[in-house]
Amino acid sequence: MADAVVRSEKPATSKRTPAGGAATAPHSAAEASEPRIDVAGLTDTLLGTWADTRREAREMIKDPAFWRVDGLSMQDHRERVLSQLHLLVENGAVHRAFPKEYGGQENNGANIAGFVELVAADPSLQIKAGVQWGLFGSAVQQLGTKEHHDMWLPGIMSLEIPGAFAMTETGHGSDVAAVGTTATYDPETEEFVIHTPFRGAWKDYLGNAALHGIAATVFAQLITNGVNHGVHCFYVPLRDENGDFLPGIGGEDDGLKGGLNGIDNGRLHFDHVRVPRTNLLNKYGDVAADGTYSSHISSPGRRFFTMLGTLVQGRVSLDGAASWASALALYIAITYGSQRRQFDSGAGTDEVVLLDYGKHQRRLFTRLATTYASIFAHDEFLVKFDSVFSGAADTDADREDLETLAAALKPLSTWHALDTLQEAREACGGSGFLFENRLVGLRADLDVYVTFEGDNNVLLQLVGKRLLSDYAKQFKGADAATLAKFAVGQTAGKVFHGAGLRQLGQAVGDLGSTARSVERGLRADQQHDLLAGRVQQMVADIAGRLRPAAKLSKAEAAALFNANQAELIEAARAHGELLQWEAFTDAVNATTDEGTKNVLTWLRDLFGLGLIEKHLAWHIINGRLSTQRAAAVSSYIDRLCARLRPHAVDLVDAFGYEPEHVRAPIASGAEQARQDEARAYFDALAASGEAPVSEKSLKKK
Known part of the structure; x- marks a missing residue:
């Protein structure tokens, strides 16, 4: 089955979507007379700063020797993965981060970028490689001295010392x-x-x-x-x-x-x-x-946090791997949804393509928007990581910022991956439950990503403490008039080089104009106001409640913190979501192709409004949105999904995956062939005049 999938050719852009379905739903941008995505250009953007390294890694894992083989025993799977590690060595894929004097490249960003791509081959391969070179080897490199490097790094790099x-x-x-x-x-x-x-x-x-x-x-x-x-x-x-x-x-x-x-x-x-x-x-x-x-x-x-900080690359790589695993899942589900038909429209037309149903769009497009945000944020994160580990920007403050970013983004991307893999599985029905279509296997393998390299909730608590610390420094001694002067308008390009709480001082009362504009869809600056304002108010509220802790006993202070722990973690999560939104916006602003920029703007708006909808209760309780205007957010999300429908296949094609990476029969064109065969059969039967008569039609007479 896998060989057949690999031999199939990747269909041309947008033509992967069938022309039938609901009569009112165009299936491509051309049919809809809407802007067209420059798929190749968007792929370059998504692959990011180290696009060439990612392509090199993807080319390498086209070799079936790197692929997971379903049904192996645990023992056989382990031995296969060990053999794959030796293949990585033979292909020069493990040396990028190591010192040049031992045959490395001292290119930390490229190392993570290439490593992340292994998730499409087999997550077990990715993680075992990460253990060998990203953890064990990195500990020797980052915590040891030249004596240790000379003694052990060559053997670690060659796998002579697993x-x-x-x-x-x-x-x-x-x-x-x-x-x-x-x-x-x-x-x-x-x-x-x-x-x-x-x-x-x-x-x-x-x-x-x-x-x-x-x-x-x-x-x-x-x-x-x-x-x-x-x-x-x-x-x-x-x-x-x-x-x-x-x-x-x-x-x-x-x-x-x-x-x-x-x-x-x-x-x-x-x-x-x-x-x-x-x-x-x-x-x-x-x-x-x-x-x-x-x-x-x-x-x-x-000293302790400095030592642990040198090992932050594990969280960086998990963030990237989870983001791209989500992309792979959506490629499979959206491809299948654009071809699989179920139920007719009630008007005697062909059965409707799954992706034409509003619920199907809601469940997949909102997650597609989050995946784009996660990928864009990961690249900015990776640039920050590379600047620290290359020594270009390696101060204590830079390392603290990097650790805050890692603790903010890794939880969001790994939780999102599990959610996306499960929703993609359900969206593909029984086909999604078959192991050959990858979704259940990826879901099982990525499950532990949310708890290793730092449990997600513990990591977000670290972010929350950083937010409180920055808040205290920022507003120490300031009165209300001073607070009102702080601006909210920094973008992720700046934030990723200073990842604490930005100077957020906008008063709640200033957001009335934002709320009134919901009916028009909430433009970028208004989305930012709502997302950033939520972080700022949550941190300010928690800080106010924790202020008495300074005068309490240690036990009482700990109890007070514990009482606010859940909300602190939620504030940190909101901060991470804001960083993702800002990275997405930076990517939109950097896009020069007008058609691509239009579609990316809609997708970014879907991400931003999705976050606002997710937290509608908070926005209503805190007077940011009226219930009527909150309802308008959900209505606009539905409109955005319909607007993005003609571009769905282009948006997943832009991930740049080829058949050897996907290896899911339902995303290979096989479903389209089945649908075409069925429609041809019924068309021929109708034309022959030999089709049986429906009992319902007889009763109507």
Whole structure:
């Protein structure tokens, strides 16, 4: 089945949509006499800053050797994915981020861009590659020094040293600072003693730990001279040349999971395992032979967050992979919806194409708009990441901004991916439930994206705390007149280089003109006012409620914060949505082709109004919109969906996927062929005069 799909040619733009369906619904921009999208130009825009790298990666994964094979046993899937990692090495696809002196390119943005594309081949391949080079290898590179690089990076890059990233513990996931594993320094032997003192301290859910890893970067509490200096990272060998655990090391296989079963996740524990003092990855903290600890970062808290910040690329890559997985799902669902027919119109016409139904447009086009927003935001995010890791803009403030962006965007894109994959599956009916059409497999594999590399709600809480901090700094000592002078008009091009809460000071009463314009569709500046105003008021309200905490006991202050936690997380989510809207708007403004710009504007408006509709209750309760005007938002969304209908196929074609990437029979043209065959059969039967007479027609006589 897959080979047949691969051999099929990609149909021409817009001609993938059949000409039938509801009589009043044009199926292409040409039929509708509307603006046409420059699909090739829009593809360039979507592929972003590192478009060439993405194309290179997509060309590589056209090779069936990289594809997921459905129905494999867990063991066979694991071995296939390991073999695929070796193929990545052979294709030079793993070296982009590493130093040039070891054969790398020192191109961090390109590295993530190429890595993200592996999700279309097999998410297990993407994540196992991420474990090897993005986590294990990156820990050695980012936390170690040249001595460590010389010793281990060449083997890591070549896969001679497959490794695990041993941070998460059974008892501590997101709370890394509280891990139970210890690394106690012994000055007599100049060794660290790695130990897991209780079951909850076992390292868990680690890719490469169950079978393939021969070493690990282990995060443990560094103790020397009786002082705990907090979590540091150590290089620890795991297995001998026969694949057996070294003395003092044990582990278990995590076994079958809800997805990503091509990865050998497992658990590790250490019973007083000794490693040389030099196995401490000591870029940010070191221990001398006599046990004296030193660090150029005096604050333990800042040192800890600096070390973890160097590993932020995991969240960057998950944001991109989730965004493009959503794109792949919508390509499949919208292609199928543009060809599959169900029920006639009641007027004796042909059965109606699914995509002509208003509900079908609502369920898919709104998610398409969010996917575009997510992709555009990811590219700006990736530019920021590259500037920090290349050293072009690598101050403490830049790193803090990058971490805030990662914590804001990764939750939104990963939650959106699960929602989109499920809705796309349902929109394709029984066909969507077949494994061969990719949607259920992708849904299962991406499920864990919302909780690893940081649980989404925990990440948003970090964003919320940053918003509160920036708010306090911004408005400290300001009176009401001063607050009213702050402007809201910064765009994502600026925000992505300073990701805290922008200076938002617009008063609630100023939004009356915005509300009155809803009937005309809410232009860009009015959408921005409502979205930004919501963030500002939510943060201001929470800050006001938390103000008494300074005079309370620690326990009482913690209880007060906990009472506001849910709303703080919601404010952070609103902030992330605003960043996505701003990135989408920047992309619209940068578009020069008029037809493309028109359609992208409609799609951006659909995204913006969708966010406003999603939070209508808040806007009504807070006096931003009347109930009548709120109803107009929903009405306008329906109008936008109908306006975008002729462009739907072009918009998913612009993702740039080819048959080898899609590999879903229902998106291969097979459904169109079935529909054409059925219609030809009934047309011929009617023309023959031998068609049976309907019982209903007899009763009408």
